[in-house]
Amino acid sequence: MVKDYSVQGTTKLQREKYANEALALSTLDAPAPSEETMALMREHIDGKREIADIVKLTVERYTAPADA
Numbered sequence: 336m337v338k339d340y341s342v343q344g345t346t347k348l349q350r351e352k353y354a355n356e357a358l359a360l361s362t363l364d365a366p367a368p369s370e371e372t373m374a375l376m377r378e379h380i381d382g383k384r385e386i387a388d389i390v391k392l393t394v395e396r397y398t399a400p401a402d403a
Contacts, residue, residue, distance in 0.1 A: 340353060340386050341385060341386075342379070342382045342383075342384075342385055347380060347381070347382060350379060350380045350382070351380050354376050354379065354380055358376075371396070372389075372393055375389045375392060375393065376389065
C-alpha cells in the first residue's frame with residue numbers, strides 16, 4: 336500500500352511526524368538541511384505546499400543552469 340503524503344491526504348500532525356522522521360534519517364550521516372529547506376518543510380506541515388513542490392525548489396537551488 337502506498338502512503339499518501341499530500342496535503343489533502345494527511346493531517347497537520349501526520350505531516351509533522353513524517354517531516355521529523357525524514358529529518359532524523361537525512362541527518363544520520365550528513366549535515367542538517369539548510370534554513371531555506373526547513374522553511375519549505377514548515378510550509379508543507381502548515382498545508383501550504385506539496386512535497387513535490389519542495390523537492391523541485393530544493394533541487395533547482397542546488398542545480399547549475401544548463402547554460403552556465
